[in-house]
Amino acid sequence: MIKITLNLLPPIYISLIEKEKIYQIIKKCLVIFLIVLINIGLVLFFAKKILERNFQVLTAQNIKIIPRIAPFNKKIQEINNTLKVIKEVQTKTKDPTLYLLELSKIIPRNIKITSLQLDLENNSAKIKGRAQKRPDLLKFKNNLETSAKFIDLKIPLGTLLLKDKIDFEIDFLLVE
Numbered sequence: 001m002i003k004i005t006l007n008l009l010p011p012i013y014i015s016l017i018e019k020e021k022i023y024q025i026i027k028k029c030l031v032i033f034l035i036v037l038i039n040i041g042l043v044l045f046f047a048k049k050i051l052e053r054n055f056q057v058l059t060a061q062n063i064k065i066i067p068r069i070a071p072f073n074k075k076i077q078e079i080n081n082t083l084k085v086i087k088e089v090q091t092k093t094k095d096p097t098l099y100l101l102e103l104s105k106i107i108p109r110n111i112k113i114t115s116l117q118l119d120l121e122n123n124s125a126k127i128k129g130r131a132q133k134r135p136d137l138l139k140f141k142n143n144l145e146t147s148a149k150f151i152d153l154k155i156p157l158g159t160l161l162l163k164d165k166i167d168f169e170i171d172f173l174l175v176e
Contacts, residue, residue, distance in 0.1 A: 094120040099149055099174055103127075106143035110136040123174040125150070131166045141170070149175050 007014070096118050107113065115128035131137035137160065144150050154171040 094176070096120060099125070102147055102149045106140070106147055108136050108139050108143070111140050118174070120174070123176065125172055125174055127168075127170045127172075129168055131168060133164050134160070134162065134166065137166055137168055144170065144172060151175055 009017075099118060103116070110132035111129055112131075113127060113129040115126070117126045119125065131140065141153065141155060141160075144153050150172045152173045155168065159166060159168045
């Protein structure tokens, strides 16, 4: 089968017709694009209206709820203030357990503690007790001196000269 094409139009008109077809295609694409944009705009417009209405409803509900929750907010604020005060007190207060643990480790068997005073504000302490023998007391004194938690031991010299059943009193400073 042979196909015969007959061009009766001059080449200028043919190029104009081709341009007209291209313009028609571009026009259709632009119309479709505009229709899509209009639809997106409508969806966004109605979404905005719905969100505004929901926002107004929520605002009205919040206005109704605020007076009911005000006492709770006040109590919460009071509790928070109390917790702040407690935290401040805890940070300013030193923990005596560190010193007590250290003392419990270094006290020899034959030493009986009758009194322990810890003054955490002045970082000082006083121990009163009874040692069965002088070597026990000297060992306790040495343990206190070598400990990293206690410094500046003061023990009366007369106490160290006694041989047995020694009532002693030791003053020292606490290391932070």
